[in-house]
Amino acid sequence: MNPFLKSQKIGFLGAGNMAQAMIKGLVEGGIPSKNIYVTNRTPGKLQKLQESFGVNPVSSNNELIDICDIVILAVKPQDLLAALEPVSRAFDDNTIVISVAAGIRMEKLERYIHGARLARVMPNTPSLIGRGLIGYLLNDDDDNALDSTVEDLFTPLGRVIKVFDEDQFEALMISCSSGTGFVFEMMMYWQDWIEEHGFSPEEARLMTIETFVGASLLASQAQEGVEDLQAKVTSKKGVTAAGLQSMRELEIERALRISFEKAAMRNKEMAREIK
Numbered sequence: 001m002n003p004f005l006k007s008q009k010i011g012f013l014g015a016g017n018m019a020q021a022m023i024k025g026l027v028e029g030g031i032p033s034k035n036i037y038v039t040n041r042t043p044g045k046l047q048k049l050q051e052s053f054g055v056n057p058v059s060s061n062n063e064l065i066d067i068c069d070i071v072i073l074a075v076k077p078q079d080l081l082a083a084l085e086p087v088s089r090a091f092d093d094n095t096i097v098i099s100v101a102a103g104i105r106m107e108k109l110e111r112y113i114h115g116a117r118l119a120r121v122m123p124n125t126p127s128l129i130g131r132g133l134i135g136y137l138l139n140d141d142d143d144n145a146l147d148s149t150v151e152d153l154f155t156p157l158g159r160v161i162k163v164f165d166e167d168q169f170e171a172l173m174i175s176c177s178s179g180t181g182f183v184f185e186m187m188m189y190w191q192d193w194i195e196e197h198g199f200s201p202e203e204a205r206l207m208t209i210e211t212f213v214g215a216s217l218l219a220s221q222a223q224e225g226v227e228d229l230q231a232k233v234t235s236k237k238g239v240t241a242a243g244l245q246s247m248r249e250l251e252i253e254r255a256l257r258i259s260f261e262k263a264a265m266r267n268k269e270m271a272r273e274i275k
C-alpha cells in the first residue's frame with residue numbers, strides 16, 4: 001500500500017455493504033483503522049464497524065468532510081443527491097471525492113460538489129471477495145496523483161481499470177457489474193440441465209461453478225486468446241462443434257447483444273429519473 005495513502009484520513013459517507021467491503025480491504029491492505037472515519041444515516045452499522053475494525057464513527061456528514069482528505073460516497077444512488085445537498089459547499093479544492101453510486105454521472109456530481117477532485121468508481125459484486133473488476137473515471141484526466149490514489153484504494157477489491165468517458169463507464173458497468181448477473185443467469189441454465197440428468201443439486205452446482213471458474217482461470221493464464229482456446233476443445237464434426245453450431249444458429253450472440261443494449265437503455269433511463 002502506498003505510504004502516502006496510509007497517512008491520509010479516509011471517510012465513508014454511508015456504511016453499507018460496499019463501504020464494509022472496502023473498509024475490510026483497506027484495513028487488511030495496511031491502512032491504519034485510526035485513519036478511517038464513517039457516517040451512516042442510522043447508527044447500528046457504525047457501532048458494528050467500530051467493534052470489528054476499530055474505525056471512527058462520526059455523527060454528521062459535515063464533520064466527516066471536515067476531517068477527511070478522501071471522502072467515499074457509498075450511499076444508494078437514490079439517496080446520494082439528498083445526502084450531498086446540505087454539504088455541497090463543505091469540500092475544499094484538495095479533497096478527493098469518490099462516488100461509487102451507479103447512475104449519477106460526473107456532470108451531476110460536479111453540480112452538487114463544489115471544489116474537490118472527483119472520481120466515479122464502479123466496483124462489481126465479486127469485489128466483496130477481492131475478485132472484482134473496478135472501473136473509474138476522473139473529472140480531470142490529467143490528475144495523475146488521483147489515478148494512483150484510486151488504484152491503491154480499490155486494488156484490495158480486485159483489478160482496477162481507468163475509463164475516459166461516460167460511454168466507456170456505462171459499457172464497463174453493463175459488461176462487468178450487470179455482467180455478473182448475466183453470467184449467473186447462464187449458470188442457472190447449466191445447473192438445471194445437469195440436474196435433469198440425474199445429478200444432485202450439490203453436484204450440479206459444483207460441476208457448473210468449476211466449469212465457469214476453470215474456463216476463466218485457463219483463459220486468464222493462457223498465452224493465447226479465448227478463440228484459440230475454444231478451437232483447442234473443438235474437434236471438427238465432434239461433440240463440442242455440434243453444440244457450438246447450434247449456439248450460433250440460435251444466435252446466442254445476438255440475444256446477448258440485445259440484452260446488453262436493453263441494460264444500457266435502462267441505465268440511461270434511471271440516470272434521468274434520479275433528481
Ligand SMILES: NC(=O)c1ccc[n+]([C@@H]2O[C@H](COP(=O)([O-])OP(=O)(O)OC[C@H]3O[C@@H](n4cnc5c(N)ncnc54)[C@H](OP(=O)(O)O)[C@@H]3O)[C@@H](O)[C@H]2O)c1
Nearest residue numbers: 014016017018040041042074075076077083101102123125
Ligand atoms: N454492493 C455492491 O456490490 C455495489 C457494487 C457497485 C456499486 N455499488 C454502489 O455502492 C453504493 C452503496 O451500495 P450498498 O450496496 O453499500 O448500499 P447499502 O448497503 O444500502 O448502503 C448504503 C448506506 O448508506 C446509508 N445512508 C443513506 N443515506 C445516508 C446519508 N444521507 N448519510 C449517511 N449515510 C446514509 C444507509 O444507511 P441506513 O443503514 O440508515 O440505510 C446505508 O447504510 C450504491 O451507490 C451502489 O450503487 C454497490
